[in-house]
Amino acid sequence: MSLLQLVINGVALGAAYALVALGFVFIVNATGAVNFAHGDLVMAGGYVAVSLGALAPVPTLILLPLVAIIMFVLGLALALLAYFPLINRPPSTVFISTLLCGIILQNAFVVLFGPQARAAPPLIASGAWHLGQIEISVQALGTMVVAAVLIALQYMVFARTQIGRRLRATAEDRQMAQAIGIPAYALIAATFGLGTALAGIAGALLANQFFVYPTGGISLSVYAYIAVVIGGWGSIAGAVIGAMLISLFQVVVSAYVSYAVATGLLYTTLLLIFLVRPQGIFGERVQRRA
């Protein structure tokens, strides 16, 4: 087992974290709102995959579009419940309302699925490929491919399309966007839907190897927040880099020191970034953050 193996494992886990962070960034970019129910939405996606897998025993890859659609609807519901009623309140209000929605989701998971951990079907198949001493599971490889495709798509949407520019304009200044004819509310609702769909896909990918359980989203919300802070608020590339950095600390650094020390080093790095480059590695200036 070599450093290369650890890096591959770290990238595979980082790809899933990146998807989690991207859904978070998606909503931040379009609304400026910090969605702290995001980790719980990842778990919701895992539970949707578990449920669909029980109904139709097929690989999760086939179920992913359905997972995304169901999660899109859940995202719309979240926007209607936790964002729109508070749209004119300070950002911290939305932060709290999404946090509360996350707690409601956790309790809903306990009621609907029980407290125990569950595993979703594999993305394509179980097993692993071997290249000499290096091993990579089919699930991990599939996760990396799906994450890469979705990251590229998200970048294209925000950077190269008219709708992406409108989404960003809405996030920058909703009133001004509305004044020039952008349907801001519809775009915000769609953004919550798409960001939640991304969270759901991440959950479906994570739920096979790492299980899904009611409180599993708490740490994912924190990782998403950290990834976005490290990478730069609102930056897609930054979120991916931030997510990779977290997973590399968890997988590579912890091979040389204990998990506790690796976690301490990760948060020390975060503090250093705050000090040296508070806007993050690829940071964009924003007016407010919760």
Add this chain to the structure above:
Amino acid sequence: MVTLGRLGSTILKPASRTGRIGRSVIAGLAVAAVGTGIAHAADVYLPIVMPITGFLSVEGGSQRNGAVMALEHAPGGKTVEYPIFDTGTSATGAATALDKALSNGKAVAAAVSVFGTEMVAMMPVASEYKVPLLTISGLAKITESGNPYIFRFLPNDREIKVAHARYVVEKMHKSKIALISDTTAYGQGGFALLKEDFGKLGVKPVYEDSSIAPDTKDMTPLLIKVKGSGADAIVVHSVAAPMALIAKQAKAMGLNLPIINSSSLVEPTATALFEPAELANVCAETPSAPEARATPRVKEWADAYAKRFGMEPDGLALGQYDGVMMALTLIAAGATTPEKLGDALQKSTYEGVAMTYKSNGHGDLAHDADIVCWDGTSRIPKVVEHYAGEQMVLK
């Protein structure tokens, strides 16, 4: 015949997915009703105060089921009221819930949490109300602190870790141990006891790591270090999820060392995460293994449990069942006040389904443990070793 207790037992049973929402709503109403002070019509008031939600809700659910099963079959024709209070897997939640439970009626006893941290928080409340607490928490110190209201129906961690260590050293003949735990209080406590017991057996672990966070996902770094240490066995004391990941990922990377776990792995909800082949060469300690149905009496009980709750039982459920049933038997025999019941629990011997219960004078009534192993063909383990009494003490 029960009053509110019957409602409570019905609404909280972990049966099929259908109807869970409805039952939970009714459960909330039931608990709320208790909180507002409903009149008590039953002969006996014995509340259940356990972690129904939170990270120990799997274990709390098992012990609740065991308690409910006993309360549904109270001997001597007594009617029992047993509202269920959720501690939320938190110390403050537990103390508050127990205070609420005991202030709502004249309890003769309470069936309480498996979680040691919660037990520590509930002990002063028990002293205040002078009510016996029937628990299966393994935390050694709860019966070592001189509180006369604590009665434990599972071996304490100090005893059961002796069985854990002795099996590894004396039966498996392993001497190069990788000792691993998570960062929960449960993990840390078990890690310290195992390290002490291995020392008494003349074994110094070749690798130690007690820093595994419960939400750790990739165990590769840990397993690489274990492999590099030259260990001939992996001993884990942890809650279910990280333990399952360690066992699965070790198999996936071809690290075929025997893994001897703490009892969290014996829970059916934990073994459900594995393909049977992934459980080959995996063992665990457990106070009892009702799912193995090793005796006719255990089989009868396990079948009744599976029929009642729609799931396989575990040692936590059986321990709590035996504890509550012992208390109910003593109540039926005349120990109808908390004082009389506490006295009877200290002095009586009770032949339970899992084992014979007899207090050591400090409230520890259970002194048996099993080691179970899986053969890779089934998720149901086999009992391979039994420890009892003096065998669970290392000088």
